[in-house]
Amino acid sequence: MIEKPFGYDLASARKLNSDLLEVFDESQIFRIDHYLGKETVQNLLALRFANALFEPVWNRNYVDSVQITAAEDIGIEGRAGYYEGAGALRDLVQNHMLQLLALLTIEPPASFEANRLRDEKVKVLEAIVPPRVRDVRSMALRAQYGPGVVGGERVPGYRQEEGVAPDSRTETYAALRLEVSNWRWAGVPFYLRTGKRLSRKVTDIAVTLKPVPHLALQTSGSVGVQPNEIILTVQPDEGVSVSLGAKIPGSRMRIRPVIMEFRYGTSFMSESPEAYERLILDAMRGDATLFTRNDEIEALWGIIDPILTAWQEDRNSPIREYPAGSAGPAAAEALLDGGRKWRRL
Numbered sequence: 001m002i003e004k005p006f007g008y009d010l011a012s013a014r015k016l017n018s019d020l021l022e023v024f025d026e027s028q029i030f031r032i033d034h035y036l037g038k039e040t041v042q043n044l045l046a047l048r049f050a051n052a053l054f055e056p057v058w059n060r061n062y063v064d065s066v067q068i069t070a071a072e073d074i075g076i077e078g079r080a081g082y083y084e085g086a087g088a089l090r091d092l093v094q095n096h097m098l099q100l101l102a103l104l105t106i107e108p109p110a111s112f113e114a115n116r117l118r119d120e121k122v123k124v125l126e127a128i129v130p131p132r133v134r135d136v137r138s139m140a141l142r143a144q145y146g147p148g149v150v151g152g153e154r155v156p157g158y159r160q161e162e163g164v165a166p167d168s169r170t171e172t173y174a175a176l177r178l179e180v181s182n183w184r185w186a187g188v189p190f191y192l193r194t195g196k197r198l199s200r201k202v203t204d205i206a207v208t209l210k211p212v213p214h215l216a217l218q219t220s221g222s223v224g225v226q227p228n229e230i231i232l233t234v235q236p237d238e239g240v241s242v243s244l245g246a247k248i249p250g251s252r253m254r255i256r257p258v259i260m261e262f263r264y265g266t267s268f269m270s271e272s273p274e275a276y277e278r279l280i281l282d283a284m285r286g287d288a289t290l291f292t293r294n295d296e297i298e299a300l301w302g303i304i305d306p307i308l309t310a311w312q313e314d315r316n317s318p319i320r321e322y323p324a325g326s327a328g329p330a331a332a333e334a335l336l337d338g339g340r341k342w343r344r345l
Contacts, residue, residue: 001030001283004095005086006292009308010301017294026294030283035096036290037275039264040238044103044205045112047232047240054230055108057209059184064227065338067206068100070194071345073150074201075324076172080163088142088174089311092194094304098125099292100205100234101190105180114288118296125299127182136310139178141320141332142171145197148324155197155324169311169319172196175332176307191336197324199345203234206343226257238272239263 002020007013020029035041048055057063070092076083083091106120131139146157158164158172173195180190207230229243241261248254264272273281282290292300322329327345336342 001032001280003032005090006031006095006297007301008085008090010298010305013297013301017297021294027286027288029294030279030288031292031297032276032279032283033095033099033292034275034279035099035234036292037278038234038238039272040232040234040240041100041103042290043238043240044100044232049108060186060188062209063185063188064208064210065189065191065340066101066104066208067191067193067343068097068104068204069192069206069343069345070097070203071198072194072196072201073198073325075145075155075197076158076161076164078162080161083172084164084168084170087170088172088194088196089304089307093174093176093192094300095292097192097194098300098303101128101178101180101192104205104207105185105190107184112289114291115293117289118293122293122296122299124180124182125296125303127180127185128178128303129181130303131306133306133310133313136307139335140174140176140307140310141329141335142311143173143195143320143322143329143331144168144170145172145195145324146321148197148326150197150325157321157324158197169315171311171319173198173322173328173332175328175335177335178303189337189340191340191342193328193332193342195322195328199325199327201236202345205232205234206230207232225255237263237265239265 007016048058102121102124105124106117107123109116109120144158147160148155148157158170159166159168164170173193175191175193178190178192179185179188209228209230211227212225225245226243228245231241231243233239233241239262241259243257243259245255246258248256279290282288320329320331327342333342
C-alpha cells in the first residue's frame with residue numbers, strides 16, 4: 001500500500017510505477033487516495049447509476065457546467081517542509097479532485113468490479129486533453145494567502161509561516177478550467193478550485209443544468225426560474241441536494257428556488273467507517289476497486305504536468321495574494337466565461 005502523492009510529476013510517477021512493477025504484479029499494488037474511501041464519493045456512482053432520475057440528463061445536452069471545490073479554512077499547520085515541495089496543485093488537484101471529476105463523468109461500467117471501473121476512469125481521464133504549456137495562463141491560476149482574519153483571529157500570510165521561504169512561489173490556491181473531449185461531455189466546462197485559509201471548509205461538486213428554453217413564469221416579486229443545481233457535498237456534511245423552482249404561496253405565480261436535500265447523518269443512523277478504515281480493509285481483502293491503477297496514475301499526472309511546467313518556468317510574474325478568510329483571489333473569476341460565477345463558499 002502506497003499513500004499519495006504517488007510521484008512528484010509524470011516522469012517520477014512513471015519511474016516509480018516501473019520500479020514497483022519489476023517486483024510486484026499490478027494486482028498486488030494498492031495506491032491509496034483516501035477520498036475514494038469516502039461514502040459520498042462512492043455515492044456518486046449510486047446517484048448516477050441507481051437512479052433513472054439523473055442519468056438521462058447527465059450529458060452535454062442538459063449540463064451547463066460543473067464546479068468542483070475543495071476549500072480549507074486552515075493554513076499549512078506546521079507542514080511547511082512538505083507543502084513547500086508540493087503546493088495546492090499536487091496536494092489536492094492531481095489526486096482528489098481529478099478523481100472526483102473522473103467518477104462524475106465516467107460511462108457506466110459493465111459491473112462494479114475493480115478493473116472494469118478503473119478502465120472507465122482511464123478512458124475519461126485520457127479524454128481530458130492536457131493544456132499546452134503556452135496556454136496554461138488562460139486556463140489555470142495560482143495564488144497564496146496573505147494575512148487576514150479566520151474565525152475571528154488574525155492569522156499570518158503564507159510567506160510569514162514558519163519554515164516558508166520569504167520569496168516562496170508555492171501556490172496555496174489553484175483554480176483551473178478543463179474539458180472532457182468525448183461524446184457525452186464535449187463543450188461542458190469543468191471548473192476546479194482548491195485553497196487553504198479560505199472562508200470555510202467544504203468539499204463539494206455542483207452540477208448546473210441548462211436553463212429552461214422559455215421563461216414564461218416571470219412575475220413581479222418573483223426570484224424567477226433559476227437553472228437547477230445538483231450539489232454533492234463530500235465534507236463536512238455528506239449528502240446531496242437538488243435545487244428546484246417552486247411557486248411562492250399566494251395569488252400570483254411567483255417562483256423561487258427551493259432545496260430538496262438528503263444527508264447521510266440523518267438518513268442513516270449508523271456511523272460511516274473512516275475512509276482509511278474502508279481502504280485498508282479492502283486492501284487486506286485484495287479488492288482494488290477503490291485504488292488507483294498504474295495507467296490511471298499516469299493519466300492524472302499527464303493532465304497536471306503542463307501546468308506544473310508552466311508555473312515552474314514562470315519566475316517573473318508576481319504571485320497573486322488573497323486575504324486569509326476570503327473566498328480566494330478575485331482574478332479567479334476570469335477563468336469562468338458565459339456569465340458564470342464561482343459559487344459562494
